[in-house]
Amino acid sequence: MAPIRVGFRGISANVGPRTDAGGWAKAAHLPYLRKSSLYEIVALCNTSVETAKAAIRSHGLPELTKAYGSPEGLAADLDVDLVVCSVNVQKHYNLIKPALLAGKDVIVEWPLGANLKEAEELTLIAKETGAKTAVGLQARFAPAVTKVRELLAEGRIEPVLSSTFVGAVGLYSGIESVGAGFLMDINTGGNMVTIHCGHDKNRRLPPSTGYTY
Known part of the structure; x- marks a missing residue:
């Protein structure tokens, strides 16, 4: 091919x-x-x-x-x-x-x-x-995420009723950092929630969007 x-x-x-x-x-x-x-x-x-x-x-x-x-x-x-x-x-x-x-x-x-x-x-x-x-x-394919998915599929973890996400933002932790201006401007669409947490939480996009990953 x-x-x-x-x-x-x-x-x-x-x-x-x-x-x-x-x-x-x-x-x-x-x-x-x-x-x-x-x-x-x-x-x-x-x-x-x-x-x-x-x-x-x-x-x-x-x-x-x-x-x-x-x-x-x-x-x-x-x-x-x-x-x-x-x-x-x-x-x-x-x-x-x-x-x-x-x-x-x-x-x-x-x-x-x-x-x-x-x-x-x-x-x-x-x-x-x-x-x-x-x-x-x-991040969907990160080793840790993949392992948790396997454990759930095998039934080794009881059904998950809720979850909590905790993330470190050390890369842009200071307001004086180079990336701070970009992340603080609401018009860019880029910030700690939409980019970093969006990646790490690994949440699927709704089927109606037509996009997958």
Whole structure:
């Protein structure tokens, strides 16, 4: 079977730590996509064609990898089967909407949109075009969560009547931290509840959203 051809939004030329711009895309997505025979990265989309080309060179992607400076350009590429988007949540709507309108499959990091209105509109477009979609909630596959799921399935734990979630926020614990401004701005859609707790609580999206993970 031919590999799924991927167009990626979120990989910068920076090769620094995960907390840098594009860090999550490089740490969590890029290594697997490059290693797996099921996928082939055929295009990168950044804020400009020049920065996309710089990222291609920086990460040693094939010279034939296409470079785009707009989500519309990436969405129009007939050689792209799947668009992967790993950027700040306030950019999700504008970056994946063109791909969904083009009927392309999309994987986007959680949260889906900066607000409910964006999420509902993107979901509706995906349903209308028949695009296959997924929202990344990787904590669902964490070893500890997987083990608890196994214990419940085996009946070794009595039926759970209630649960409590307690999370540490040490990464952004101080108001002087770099990420504090982003997390405190209600308009970004990104904060400790929607991002960090949303990942860790591993709660499924309602079936009506049309999104899975």
